[in-house]
Amino acid sequence: MKKIIAVVLLMGAALDDVCAELFTFDLVNKNGASWDGASSGVCTNAGSGLTLEAAMFAYLNGSYSFGSQLNSTATEFGMNAAGAGDATSLFDTVNGQEALWVSFNRAVTVKSIAVSSFTGGNVETGAYQVASGSLVNFTASGTYTIDAALNQGSYFKVIAMNTGGGNGWILNSFTVEAVPEPATASLAALGGLMAWVVRRASRK
Structure with a gap:
C-alpha cells in the first residue's frame, strides 16, 4: 500500500x-493597448487553462513615475520619461534611470526576457531583478534565461543602468510560467x- x-x-x-503554462508577453507593436501611453496598466494573457495578468508600472530613479509612460510602437517598447531629450520608446537614462516593474495575479516562474537594439557603439546597459534577488546585467541583444520564482505581489524589474550618450535598448518581451x-x-x-x-x- x-x-x-x-x-x-x-x-x-x-x-x-x-x-x-508558458505565457509570453509581447510588448512591441501594441499601439492602442490599454496600458500603452499610461504610467501603469494591466496586460492580460489568456492561456488554455487560466488567464494571467501582468500589472506593469513605469519607474524612474527607483520610484513610481506618474509623469512617465509605457510606450509601444510598431518596432519598439520602452519608457517615455518626463522631460525633453528622452528616447521615448527605448530604455535609457537620459532623464533618469528608467525601469519597468511587473507583478502578476498569481505566483509565476520568470523564464526569460528578450531585448534588442544594442549596437557596437551603445554603452547603455540593462539589468533585471526578480523580487529582492541580485541584479543581473546585460549588454547585448538576445534572449536571456532567468528561471526564477516570483510570488504573487512581488515584482520583476527590468532596468536601464547607465547613460550611453543618448543610446537605448528595447524590451521585446518577457516569458513566465504559471505555477499550478x-x-x-x-x-x-x-x-x-x-x-x-x-x-x-x-x-x-
Whole structure:
C-alpha cells in the first residue's frame, strides 16, 4: 500500500508540471493597448487553462513615475520619461534611470526576457531583478534565461543602468510560467486512491 501511495503522489507531482503554462508577453507593436501611453496598466494573457495578468508600472530613479509612460510602437517598447531629450520608446537614462516593474495575479516562474537594439557603439546597459534577488546585467541583444520564482505581489524589474550618450535598448518581451494551484493534481490522484481503498476494504 505504501508503494501505491508513493507512486500516486509522484504521478500527481508530474501532473502539476504538465499543467503549468508558458505565457509570453509581447510588448512591441501594441499601439492602442490599454496600458500603452499610461504610467501603469494591466496586460492580460489568456492561456488554455487560466488567464494571467501582468500589472506593469513605469519607474524612474527607483520610484513610481506618474509623469512617465509605457510606450509601444510598431518596432519598439520602452519608457517615455518626463522631460525633453528622452528616447521615448527605448530604455535609457537620459532623464533618469528608467525601469519597468511587473507583478502578476498569481505566483509565476520568470523564464526569460528578450531585448534588442544594442549596437557596437551603445554603452547603455540593462539589468533585471526578480523580487529582492541580485541584479543581473546585460549588454547585448538576445534572449536571456532567468528561471526564477516570483510570488504573487512581488515584482520583476527590468532596468536601464547607465547613460550611453543618448543610446537605448528595447524590451521585446518577457516569458513566465504559471505555477499550478498547490498539489491540485496530487490531491485528485490521492482522492482516487482513497476511493479505491474504501471500495477494496468494503469487499472484505
